[in-house]
Amino acid sequence: MITRETVEKIAKLARLQLSESDLEKYTGQLNNILADVEKLKELNTDAIEATTHAVEVANPLREDEVKTNTVIDAVLEISPDHEAHFFRVPKVL
Amino acid sequence: MTTFETVIGLEVHAQLKTKTKIFCSCSTEFGKPPNTNTCEVCLGLPGVLPVLNRKAVEFAIKAGLATHCSIQRKSVFARKNYFYPDLPKGYQISQYELPICLKGYLDIEFDGQKKRVGLTRIHMEEDAGKLNHDFGSSDVSHVDLNRACTPLIEIVSEPDMRGPKEASAYLRRLRDILVYLDICDGNMEEGSFRCDANVSIRPVGQEKFGTRCELKNMNSFRNVERAIEYEVKRQEALILDGGKVVQETRTWNADKGISESMRSKEEANDYRYFPDPDLLPLIVEDAWVEELRKQQPELPVEKSERFAKDYGIPPYDAEVLTADKAVAQHWEEAVKAAQGTEPKKVSNLYMTHLLKLQKDIPETFERITSSIVAEVLKMTEDGQISLGMAKEILDEVAASGKAVKLIVEEKGMVQVSDTGAIEKVVDQVLADNPKNLADFRGGKDKLFGFFVGQTMKALGGKANPKVVNDILMKKLKG
Amino acid sequence: MELHHLTLSQAAEKLRKKEVSSVELTQNSLKRIESLDPKVGAYLTVTADSALTQAKAIDAKIASGEKLPELSGLPFSLKDIFLTKGIKTTCASKILHNFIPPYTATSAQKLFDQGIVLTGKLNMDEFAMGSSTETSAFQQTKNPWDLSRTPGGSSGGSSAAVAAGLCYGALGTDTGGSIRQPAALTGIVGLKPTYGRVSRFGVIAFASSLDQVGPMTKDVRDCALVLNAIAGYDDRDSTSFKTAVPDYTQSLKKDCKGLKIGVPKEYFIPGTDPEIDAAVRKALETYKELGAEIHEVSLPHTEYAVPTYYILAPAEASSNLARYDGIRYGHRAEGAKDLLDLYVRSRSEGFGAEVKRRIMLGTYVLSAGYYDAYYLKAQKVRTLIRRDFEEAFKKVDVLVTPTSPSHAFKLGEKTDDPIQMYLSDIFTINVNLAGLPGMSLPCGMSAGKLPIGMQLIAGSFQEEKIFHAAYAYEQATQWHQMRAPL
Numbered sequence A: 001m002i003t004r005e006t007v008e009k010i011a012k013l014a015r016l017q018l019s020e021s022d023l024e025k026y027t028g029q030l031n032n033i034l035a036d037v038e039k040l041k042e043l044n045t046d047a048i049e050a051t052t053h054a055v056e057v058a059n060p061l062r063e064d065e066v067k068t069n070t071v072i073d074a075v076l077e078i079s080p081d082h083e084a085h086f087f088r089v090p091k092v093l
Numbered sequence B: 001m002t003t004f005e006t007v008i009g010l011e012v013h014a015q016l017k018t019k020t021k022i023f024c025s026c027s028t029e030f031g032k033p034p035n036t037n038t039c040e041v042c043l044g045l046p047g048v049l050p051v052l053n054r055k056a057v058e059f060a061i062k063a064g065l066a067t068h069c070s071i072q073r074k075s076v077f078a079r080k081n082y083f084y085p086d087l088p089k090g091y092q093i094s095q096y097e098l099p100i101c102l103k104g105y106l107d108i109e110f111d112g113q114k115k116r117v118g119l120t121r122i123h124m125e126e127d128a129g130k131l132n133h134d135f136g137s138s139d140v141s142h143v144d145l146n147r148a149c150t151p152l153i154e155i156v157s158e159p160d161m162r163g164p165k166e167a168s169a170y171l172r173r174l175r176d177i178l179v180y181l182d183i184c185d186g187n188m189e190e191g192s193f194r195c196d197a198n199v200s201i202r203p204v205g206q207e208k209f210g211t212r213c214e215l216k217n218m219n220s221f222r223n224v225e226r227a228i229e230y231e232v233k234r235q236e237a238l239i240l241d242g243g244k245v246v247q248e249t250r251t252w253n254a255d256k257g258i259s260e261s262m263r264s265k266e267e268a269n270d271y272r273y274f275p276d277p278d279l280l281p282l283i284v285e286d287a288w289v290e291e292l293r294k295q296q297p298e299l300p301v302e303k304s305e306r307f308a309k310d311y312g313i314p315p316y317d318a319e320v321l322t323a324d325k326a327v328a329q330h331w332e333e334a335v336k337a338a339q340g341t342e343p344k345k346v347s348n349l350y351m352t353h354l355l356k357l358q359k360d361i362p363e364t365f366e367r368i369t370s371s372i373v374a375e376v377l378k379m380t381e382d383g384q385i386s387l388g389m390a391k392e393i394l395d396e397v398a399a400s401g402k403a404v405k406l407i408v409e410e411k412g413m414v415q416v417s418d419t420g421a422i423e424k425v426v427d428q429v430l431a432d433n434p435k436n437l438a439d440f441r442g443g444k445d446k447l448f449g450f451f452v453g454q455t456m457k458a459l460g461g462k463a464n465p466k467v468v469n470d471i472l473m474k475k476l477k478g
Numbered sequence C: 001m002e003l004h005h006l007t008l009s010q011a012a013e014k015l016r017k018k019e020v021s022s023v024e025l026t027q028n029s030l031k032r033i034e035s036l037d038p039k040v041g042a043y044l045t046v047t048a049d050s051a052l053t054q055a056k057a058i059d060a061k062i063a064s065g066e067k068l069p070e071l072s073g074l075p076f077s078l079k080d081i082f083l084t085k086g087i088k089t090t091c092a093s094k095i096l097h098n099f100i101p102p103y104t105a106t107s108a109q110k111l112f113d114q115g116i117v118l119t120g121k122l123n124m125d126e127f128a129m130g131s132s133t134e135t136s137a138f139q140q141t142k143n144p145w146d147l148s149r150t151p152g153g154s155s156g157g158s159s160a161a162v163a164a165g166l167c168y169g170a171l172g173t174d175t176g177g178s179i180r181q182p183a184a185l186t187g188i189v190g191l192k193p194t195y196g197r198v199s200r201f202g203v204i205a206f207a208s209s210l211d212q213v214g215p216m217t218k219d220v221r222d223c224a225l226v227l228n229a230i231a232g233y234d235d236r237d238s239t240s241f242k243t244a245v246p247d248y249t250q251s252l253k254k255d256c257k258g259l260k261i262g263v264p265k266e267y268f269i270p271g272t273d274p275e276i277d278a279a280v281r282k283a284l285e286t287y288k289e290l291g292a293e294i295h296e297v298s299l300p301h302t303e304y305a306v307p308t309y310y311i312l313a314p315a316e317a318s319s320n321l322a323r324y325d326g327i328r329y330g331h332r333a334e335g336a337k338d339l340l341d342l343y344v345r346s347r348s349e350g351f352g353a354e355v356k357r358r359i360m361l362g363t364y365v366l367s368a369g370y371y372d373a374y375y376l377k378a379q380k381v382r383t384l385i386r387r388d389f390e391e392a393f394k395k396v397d398v399l400v401t402p403t404s405p406s407h408a409f410k411l412g413e414k415t416d417d418p419i420q421m422y423l424s425d426i427f428t429i430n431v432n433l434a435g436l437p438g439m440s441l442p443c444g445m446s447a448g449k450l451p452i453g454m455q456l457i458a459g460s461f462q463e464e465k466i467f468h469a470a471y472a473y474e475q476a477t478q479w480h481q482m483r484a485p486l
């Protein structure tokens, strides 16, 4: 059972703010979804390997060659706040 | 009173010297204007995907081989999730459960003792960007992502070190190796070789580890020692006072000489690691490891032992000469080129002169090639010039890059070996100093040096010292 | 036939025979969007000017006798999840309401290289999270067959636009059924290729290990043409697969002699609408007539697919969506008092309810102490689900199932009940978990004049078998010729 406090903690971790009514609603909904998920416990998976990728081959590797890229100018243009080629944020302590 | 034992484990982040970043093709060049070494991938734009740099993997394997690790056939990149403005994707891609290198060791020496320090693991990860706090207005920070996605290896030691000296000996050895492998430039001040220390204390004899603190922000070997010393005292005082050490991260303030608490672990992030679905497992075949093993250079310890043994130079000289790979190579080539000259003499020239010269003139070893060293030493052996002249010539080569012959001609540096000319001068010197001559003949042997000096001075320093000695000896005895 | 009812292939044919110009096709599409889209609500952005410029350029090339790829000059649209350089791309989220990408997705670029004319960007569920396109932050897309109903989701803008004849084809993405379910609900063909068949580079990520790009078209041949254009290895996507791309039009054969069709018994369940069940069974009869062998097979772990998916997809999503932080692009809250406030308010204002719900769920299942019980467990069950398919494909070439358990449902009908909504993907999710190719194609019409879709599933990189079976069925029936009454 997920409590309201847990939901609040998770929201903080995810950098989300939930209204009182959302908190209530999400607590209920998450509990319902996780109750469904309990079904997986029926299966004994001790000896089963986890699938992280549907198609498992070796990761391709890239050669160490520089490619110049200039998207930064377009990105700064659409950025919410920038100054002299920096992105700007409230003071980080 | 309880005596305590210090327990130290180190985590080193070493920036790899690849041309491009670990997951994109941006340049890793240092000192570029903010955000100019970036692309959609390292800016964390929507829809981008990481592609792993082969060179970065090779460098990690090289580091693992040099530290006796076992190279894992399969390793996996995971995501470490947390929010921070220098982390554009909201997660750092880092190897977590399955790193590329496991279980190695490093043999270190400090205060004349030898010790083996275990390595838990070496894993690969991407660096974060940089926050600039002193640009513009004081209520904002500025984000520069040039460094974001630069390849790092994190080298985690076992908690095997028992004091600050051991810790810095370990760090130096580790840095020398990485620099030798040419995979990291080892610059602590610029942050390409960074160290965090986990420090705890426990009563002597106790098995269980004490609560540890993590020390950060120590950007020199000296500061690592100082910070650990301070931390040990702080923890001792705390415990003796009846208090408890709290697990936390502390940052070293070098100006004040103290460490300060950053945040307690309770508030620390829950990183929610999971395998990065955008990258498949990294498979390193044995053949690749073997190929890299063949390419491994001789490391400083091995090289120093070999120099001492093969060339008969003192272990101290060998260690100094091998600390820098380029110097070691330069020296060994000079020894080979200067056949007939004692290696110890070659070593002396480096130890007493060239290494100092290099500090003033960084191009020293480019301008003074090994064959120039050999040439100049040969000239002294042949009595053509004095050792003093040799050093003068080398100084000039280092400063101007001029040819040795030209310098010799310009300065008229030809050593006088003509016995007739020297005899004439010696006769004059003896005539000018009758009292000293009498004293010498009366048994004051020390005055020999005086006569050598006078004779050399009269000859403008260009006389062959051996010839001067022989003539003086003969004439003084009368 | 009217221009807008043509398939891609038919329109291409007319273009080649110079019976029509690209400008005419484009103008016709744009006019149709202008008159009908206010009702359908498929488009978030219409790129009329650049489309006409593109069309003119193609016409000039045709006039000069240049030989062009088959898709050249044909009006085409993209789900608003594909990054298009210089053209706003929102993923139907407020958090990207002002986002102009500086680069183009590989799959979109491949289509541009073929000369398609981009007419616009299509509505979707916010960040592709939904099955009805109702979670879009901007507008409601309606089903062209019945404007009070959903076009499915998350690629509902794409399905609606193709079904309404607003464009000749579209790209969608499919994480748990988001191409196939809307295709079924709007009577068109939608293919989710094998994971790794099409590059994901430049496609806004929802759940990286499940997401796949695919065509949404009026018929099977069109689908093959589009897959030909977009498939293949991309050195910017490490999970794309280095294997040759066949010409899928070569697989379009009319008979099914020797083809072994598997019918997984777990997909024929009481919860499915009886009309759908009956339509798919009837299709199996057709296959028999075409010479196929029908075998019953079992995929015993089918019932675990939905809970497995509802751990894995939100977990990956919670991490993929961390980059929307209001710092470098996208929505930033006004007047944040500090950094934490900036993060929390930008994200809370920018994300809609369904996205937040999934971020919360994903964050929870990955958080300290729960990883093994949820995420790791789900990955292990994923292995069991994969193995079920591997076993089945030892015996048969393709599987036939319903695509969706229900017809297009009424707008608003399931919005308050996430679990009911999640169940609409019950037949499609397994395919993503196993990384397999799956296609939905029309196989019937309900009494209430709503399209019915059936799903064909094949083994890894066996899209050719799907095209073979799909084309043979399609040519033997008329369902693909039905057009929405607009």
Ligand SMILES: [Mg+2]
Binding pocket: B013, B094, B125, B154
């Ligand atoms: Mg690290």
Ligand SMILES: [Zn+2]
Binding pocket: B021, B024, B025, B026, B037, B038, B039, B040, B041, B042, B043, B149
């Ligand atoms: Zn980059």
